[in-house]
Amino acid sequence: MRSDAQTPDDPQASNLVPPEESFGDILTQYEQAHSQKPDKRESGLEGTVVAVTADSVFIDIGYKIEGIVPLAEFVNAGETVKRGDKLPVSIKGRGPEGYYELSRIKVERPKDWSALEKAFADKVAIAGTVTAVVKGGLSVDVGVRAFMPASRSGAKDAAEMEKLIGQEIRCRVIKLDVADEDVVVDRRAVLEEEERSTKEKRYSEVAEGETVHGTVRSLTDFGAFVDIGGVDGLLHVADISWARVNKPADVLNVGDAVEAKVLKVDAARKRISLGMKQLQPHPWDLASGKYQVGERVTGSVTRVADFGAFVELEKGIEGLIHLSEMSWSKKARRAADVVKAGEQVEVVILGVNQADRRISLGLKQALGDPWADAAQKYPVGSVVEGPVAKMEKFGVFVQIAEGVDGMIHVGDISAEKRINHPQEVLKSGQIVKAQVLEIDAEKRRIRLGMKQLVPTSLDEFIAEHKEGDVVTGRMTDVSSGRAKVELGDGIHATCRLNADAPRPAEQRQDSKVDLSSLTSMLEAKWKGGEGGGEAKTERPRAGQVRSFRIVKLDAVAKKIELDLG
DSSP states (O other), rough: OOOOOOOOTTTGGOOOOTSSSSSSHHHHHHHHHHHHOOOOTOOOOEEEEHHHHHHHHEEOOOSSSEEEEEEHHHTTTTOOOTTOOOEEEEEEEETTTSEEEEOOOOOOOOOSHHHHHHHHHTOEEEEEEEEOOOOOOOOSSSSSSSEEGGGGGGOOOHHHHHTTOEEEEEEEEEETTTTEEEEESSSSSHHHHHHHHHHHHHHHOHHHHHHHHEEEEEESSEEEEEESSSSSEEEEGGGOOOOOOOOOOOTTTTTOOEEEEEEEEEETTTTEEESGGGSOOGGGGGHHHHTTTTTTEEEEEEEEEEEEEEEEETTTTEEEEEEESOSSSSOOGGGGGGGOOOOOOEEEEEEEEETTTEEEEEEEHHHHTTTHHHHSSTTTTTTTEEEEEEOOOSSEEEEEEEEEEEEEEGGGSSSSOOSSSSTTTTTTTEEEEEEEEETOOOTEEEEEEGGGGGOOOHHHHHHHOOOOOEEEEEEEEEEEEEEEEETTEEEEEEEEETOOOOOOOHOOOHHHSSOOOHHHHHHHHTTTTTOOOOGGSSSOOOOEEEEEEEEETTTTTTTEEEOOO
């Protein structure tokens, strides 16, 4: 006999579980009592946004479990969403985590053939669900079975078509035959219209000067196209960085997330210009205080033109070395003859123009001015050597050193014969020796002579005598307390006269004396100082032969100064 029956007096009798019911049965009854079983494809619902995460939007649709919509749907449409927003949605199914998968498609699915006919006539979009991949396209449930050609699916390949299975889509009826129950739909046309609508809306929303975030979609040699939420903006290569960028691929990759400033919006032409460097401080803002005239700096040659070379001192700061500032020598005709792109060079800052953002640089100044010590290196009388660098009718220019040229006048080339043009005895590039006759470092001029290096009778006379020697000569001209004296063939000197020098009239009268044979007589007597003693007491006059004492010999200037012996 069973003894588990309870009497009415048992206070817990009403809370006992009947032995024939399991706990699982009771739980099932509870769920059925506290939840609603929505239709798998229920539409026409309005939900409330309860949370927004990094990738999903959670929506309360009045059921025990919330629904979920990918955040990307709002971003791609250029929309923003926040907690508390009311949204029309429809249920597509349940996800692996238990949440209802929601669709934001705002169009309804036709309920009968008349609804399909009206949608076809009005050319409006309808909702449908892709059910399978079939030959030539897809099968779509739009209340009845419809066919969608692969070319009108909007999918790029077979793999994308497979992903559409089970998805709710928007499409348009492009063929309807009620008798044959033949329905053809087009999704691609709807997508293109939505894309155009999104772009037009986005073009009206983007404002010049605002900062946007986007993704690099493609790269070209002239710039990068950046998707900034449904529309593309062009990031020109010149606006990527303040530093010089040769091509966008050097600093960007497809898929990179970038931040840029909207520089210009042309809604009519559907063009948006972007700039990344505009979000960074300009290097020139500090350039005037950083670079001083006369300062030595090092940089890299970025590009070379015929007129000069551009040197990057730092990112965004370039200076120009003009061709005239590249070498002290005048040989360089092109900048490429002196520097190459990519070469590191040391330069001197010649000028800074903050307003025009220009810096003038000098390469030759960093090497030192060869004329700075030219007077000490090439004194008058010194002998130099170098190639003939340039030839003119009046003379030739000889390169003494890098950046230092001297000029030999045509009359100073040869002492043996008269030369009409230097090319009669010289040619370009020929190495010649010459004597420095004159130097003006301030004007950067040196006068040279070649014939001065050929020994003359004057050179021999100076070499064989010394100051104090007594020599014999003939006075050829007497005037103003000085006399010109001939000591031999081609040997002339000057003599200082005493206060009792003859008057000019006496000089002209005495100059008529015939002295044609004096030269040969002097050649025999000049070394011994003989003869002319009888004229010591006479007043100096032209043609007079007498003895003189050498008071100065200047071999460099080739001068002899005398005094009456």
